[in-house]
Amino acid sequence: MASDVIVRFDNILALDNFSVSIPRGVVGLLGPNGAGKSTFIKTILGLVEPVSGDIDIVGLDPRKDVMSIRDRVGYMPEHDCLVDSMSGLEMVTYFGRLSGMTKEDSIPRSHEVLDFVGLGEERYRPTASYSTGMKQRVKLAQAIVHDPSILFLDEPTNGMDPLGREEMLELIGKIAASDKSILVSSHILQDMEKVCQYVIIIDNGRSVAQGTMASLLDQDMTKRRMTVRGSPKSLQTFSEQIHRDFEETSISEEFGQMNIVFINDGSFAMILDMAKGHDVQVRSYVPDRLTLEDVFIRSMKRDA
Numbered sequence: 163m164a165s166d167v168i169v170r171f172d173n174i175l176a177l178d179n180f181s182v183s184i185p186r187g188v189v190g191l192l193g194p195n196g197a198g199k200s201t202f203i204k205t206i207l208g209l210v211e212p213v214s215g216d217i218d219i220v221g222l223d224p225r226k227d228v229m230s231i232r233d234r235v236g237y238m239p240e241h242d243c244l245v246d247s248m249s250g251l252e253m254v255t256y257f258g259r260l261s262g263m264t265k266e267d268s269i270p271r272s273h274e275v276l277d278f279v280g281l282g283e284e285r286y287r288p289t290a291s292y293s294t295g296m297k298q299r300v301k302l303a304q305a306i307v308h309d310p311s312i313l314f315l316d317e318p319t320n321g322m323d324p325l326g327r328e329e330m331l332e333l334i335g336k337i338a339a340s341d342k343s344i345l346v347s348s349h350i351l352q353d354m355e356k357v358c359q360y361v362i363i364i365d366n367g368r369s370v371a372q373g374t375m376a377s378l379l380d381q382d383m384t385k386r387r388m389t390v391r392g393s394p395k396s397l398q399t400f401s402e403q404i405h406r407d408f409e410e411t412s413i414s415e416e417f418g419q420m421n422i423v424f425i426n427d428g429s430f431a432m433i434l435d436m437a438k439g440h441d442v443q444v445r446s447y448v449p450d451r452l453t454l455e456d457v458f459i460r461s462m463k464r465d466a
């Protein structure tokens with residue numbers, strides 16, 4: 163779908179030989195701020211021109227077929243794309259008209275998609291008066307008004323409260339169930355873990371990990387949660403050694419008890435020996451579920 167794409171803004175290399183192939187379903191494009199997520203989406207849409215590289219989206223080339231791509235693709239931009247003085251309904255109808263719908267088709271269809279995203283009577287008010295959550299809903303509605311087969315959603319849950327986020331993810335799941343391809347960019351990993359079947363991790367404009375969610379969460383690393391007790395001095399030297407020898411995701415201490423979450427691909431016997439050496443007592447040692455956050459942090463560290 164995209165190979166060796168290079169995008170430059172003056173002296174910033176925003177995409178650095180970026181290559182991905184995007185399967186059907188919900189695909190997460192994950193990366194820290196400034197990684198190049200929005201740039202990639204804009205490049206496939208033909209809004210940003212690459213220096214070099216090939217892009218193919220449903221057989222179309224964004225450098226030549228911008229208009230046909232707009233008809234087939236829905237785009238929910240990261241930043242506000244709403245006109246303050248227009249109501250949500252006017253806005254969505256307008257976007258429907260832009261993608262070639264007649265006024266007669268666009269109005270009922272706009273009501274339909276606004277119902278779908280859960281915007282009520284507010285649809286008649288100017289969007290200037292909307293909360294962030296309402297704006298995100300209208301932005302999603304305008305992206306799907308012309309029933310595109312492919313959707314690009316740039317940070318769809320941004321600024322939403324937990325309940326709103328949950329609803330937005332549910333909507334994304336529902337859209338995906340009607341046989342659409344969806345690329346969602348985000349850095350909210352808990353959200354992405356819930357909806358994505360496939361994940362692309364991008365850092366500094368490069369793809370640092372790609373795969374199905376299941377394969378990424380099933381890497382052969384074993385995460386453990388361990389509780390140890392001991393004197394402050396022994397706890398300190400023990401945790402220092404853990405920090406040196408293992409990849410650890412958290413260490414916290416209260417009342418002489420230390421909780422450590424770390425990756426141990428070795429044996430428990432070795433940990434016991436280590437604990438003995440530092441004069442700490444292991445109180446519990448249990449496997450813990452690997453999260454997308456672990457995979458993300460690990461990919462970032464490897465890239466660095």
Ligand SMILES: Nc1ncnc2c1ncn2[C@@H]1O[C@H](COP(=O)(O)OP(=O)(O)OP(=O)(O)O)[C@@H](O)[C@H]1O
Binds near residue numbers: 176193199200202
């Ligand atoms: N129009 C532009 N002009 C100059 N630099 C830009 C422009 N757009 C993006 N950049 C730069 O390109 C890099 C990638 O930016 P991009 O917006 O794609 O990141 P992102 O992954 O979407 O980040 P965020 O999570 O903050 O939205 C950044 O260094 C950014 O400053």
Ligand SMILES: [Mg+2]
Binds near residue numbers: 199
């Ligand atoms: Mg962005």
